[in-house]
Amino acid sequence: MQALTKKEPKPYANPYLAGVLLGVVLFTAFFLTGDGLGSSGGLNRVLVFLEDIFAADHINRTPYLITMAGGARNPLDNSFVWLGFGTLIGGFASGLIHGRVRLETNKGPRITNPTRWMMALAGGILMGYGSRFARGCTSGQGLSGASVLSVGSWAFLPAVFIGAYAFAYFLRRLWR
Amino acid sequence: MELFPAFPGPFPIEAMYGKIGLYLVAAIIGFGFGYVLEMAGFGNSKKLAAQFYLYDMTVLKVMFTAILVAMVLIFTAAGLGLVDYNRLFVNPTYLWPGVVGGLIMGVGFIIGGFCPGTSTVGVATLKVDAMFFVAGLFVGIFAFGETIDGILSDFWNSSYMGRFTLPELFGLPTGVVVLIIVAAAVLMFWGVEQVEAMMGGEKPNPAHFRYKLMGSGALIAAAAVVMLIGQPTSADKWERIAAEKQPMLDDRQVQIHPAELLDYIDNDQVDVVMLDVRDESDYNLFHIQDAQRVTQDELTALVKVLLEKPANTLFVVMSNDEENATEAWKVLVAESLNNIYILEGGINNWLAVYDIEPDEVSPIAVAMLPTLKPDPPQGDDFLRYDFPAALGEQHPAAAPDPHEFEIEYVPKVELQVKQVTGGG
Numbered sequence: 001m002q003a004l005t006k007k008e009p010k011p012y013a014n015p016y017l018a019g020v021l022l023g024v025v026l027f028t029a030f031f032l033t034g035d036g037l038g039s040s041g042g043l044n045r046v047l048v049f050l051e052d053i054f055a056a057d058h059i060n061r062t063p064y065l066i067t068m069a070g071g072a073r074n075p076l077d078n079s080f081v082w083l084g085f086g087t088l089i090g091g092f093a094s095g096l097i098h099g100r101v102r103l104e105t106n107k108g109p110r111i112t113n114p115t116r117w118m119m120a121l122a123g124g125i126l127m128g129y130g131s132r133f134a135r136g137c138t139s140g141q142g143l144s145g146a147s148v149l150s151v152g153s154w155a156f157l158p159a160v161f162i163g164a165y166a167f168a169y170f171l172r173r174l175w176r
Numbered sequence: 177m178e179l180f181p182a183f184p185g186p187f188p189i190e191a192m193y194g195k196i197g198l199y200l201v202a203a204i205i206g207f208g209f210g211y212v213l214e215m216a217g218f219g220n221s222k223k224l225a226a227q228f229y230l231y232d233m234t235v236l237k238v239m240f241t242a243i244l245v246a247m248v249l250i251f252t253a254a255g256l257g258l259v260d261y262n263r264l265f266v267n268p269t270y271l272w273p274g275v276v277g278g279l280i281m282g283v284g285f286i287i288g289g290f291c292p293g294t295s296t297v298g299v300a301t302l303k304v305d306a307m308f309f310v311a312g313l314f315v316g317i318f319a320f321g322e323t324i325d326g327i328l329s330d331f332w333n334s335s336y337m338g339r340f341t342l343p344e345l346f347g348l349p350t351g352v353v354v355l356i357i358v359a360a361a362v363l364m365f366w367g368v369e370q371v372e373a374m375m376g377g378e379k380p381n382p383a384h385f386r387y388k389l390m391g392s393g394a395l396i397a398a399a400a401v402v403m404l405i406g407q408p409t410s411a412d413k414w415e416r417i418a419a420e421k422q423p424m425l426d427d428r429q430v431q432i433h434p435a436e437l438l439d440y441i442d443n444d445q446v447d448v449v450m451l452d453v454r455d456e457s458d459y460n461l462f463h464i465q466d467a468q469r470v471t472q473d474e475l476t477a478l479v480k481v482l483l484e485k486p487a488n489t490l491f492v493v494m495s496n497d498e499e500n501a502t503e504a505w506k507v508l509v510a511e512s513l514n515n516i517y518i519l520e521g522g523i524n525n526w527l528a529v530y531d532i533e534p535d536e537v538s539p540i541a542v543a544m545l546p547t548l549k550p551d552p553p554q555g556d557d558f559l560r561y562d563f564p565a566a567l568g569e570q571h572p573a574a575a576p577d578p579h580e581f582e583i584e585y586v587p588k589v590e591l592q593v594k595q596v597t598g599g600g
Binding site for chain 2: 012013014015016018019020021022023024025026027028029030031032033034035036037039040043044047048051062063064065077079080082083084085086087088089090091092093094095098100101102103104105106107108113116117118119120121122123124125126127128129130131132133134135136137138139140141142143144145146147148149150151152153154155156157158159160161162163164165166167168171172174175176
């Protein structure tokens, strides 16, 4: 295994402790900026930024994309992009401190790495599509919306769990 | 420039420190987010997927603990006037698109093993499967952008309920809802731990029982405090900002001349929303075209609709004179509405200015002209004119042609663009 550090990975934090800290981060975000946390919005804008380099005309003809990058608008000119960048650095910092930055593939014991990668790609496609359909991902729509008591977010959260539980049995080979 | 802005939050970070400041704050918040996700083990897809095989429900525990803690902190702060709930971004409800999107995401979660936030920390810690997942995310987001302008967009925009919250849904005070959610979640945590033990996961550590009890107790106590302090009313909010805003009334910075209002009605760049707070009979006798009647009691409920209007919306409240309009103005300003003004001198003044010349209108309209009541009621805020019939906005003075009147006035409107917010 190619680990960045020689250290043994440390055990993960207690889930309730991590939850309390995450709640404090979420509150801080709302308190300071008025907005919660999010990931898919930032990713969307990074994607549109790339599209804008290669196909600016196309963006200027697509209403959904114009709002992010139409004309001279820069899709990276948005705080969710920078929040996502911070997430990357924060994840790396914790990984480094806890000895968990290592090139590896996590999967169930019964499948090969390439199978896992293809499944990750397929799941990512669904997740990406679904998160835009729901106007936010688990953090932007779920965590953030639920904590300010949005009805839509409280309907959305069970749907995510139901979707996953409905297929978990059939896909157990992937994970167990 | 002050280093610390006045409470309540959220703060106009961009106006204070510029874009760089805003993005720096966002990046620091993101750092905390990523750090905690990684700490919890969310860079590891196997740990995440375990949630759906019931032997390790870390995902549920972390998510719901975070929701509880953030919720209790937000509504405590709002109750104490430290944060303005009206200015927090509450994801607008599009019920069915949200549910369908959630179901698709759930399937993606169990196949791919991540969600967008967790895959970010997966990539940050060099997990190869996370890298493939993020590649998939880009493809999925791209596919959405390409397909949503077609037939799907009708469904995507359906069942829109705007800013709609659980306390409104259930008709319960916010504090009660918060307490119920906390109590239900604590029960859920207990149940989840029993299931984990049954499914061959870790049994709850008896040594941790004390801490769990203390933590649950603290959360329930905090929720009870939220319930006891309650959420501020419009009057409470006005009390807090009166010292800052009252001078605007006293210096007459927000009372706009009828001609200024008429110019904005005529201006295509600006949406004008006119709120007429007089009683129904006065409104029926005469009102300005497109003014909507609203009672003082309805105002607070109307605020959330008004808050969703575009940034280039000018709000003007009016009564017969100014007294009632000023009360309405206080409520709306206290509820964080921007760009709100009072019609100077009210409808009485409007009629005085636009009492259309008889020779400019038809003989029928002349018969409709109001006459000044010989003996108008004393005091403020009475309609000082008599109308032969209830003409409402059919009256010629309801929609005067701005180009026919050359009236000089002191412009007072300064449109402020509100901070753009949006979920991720």
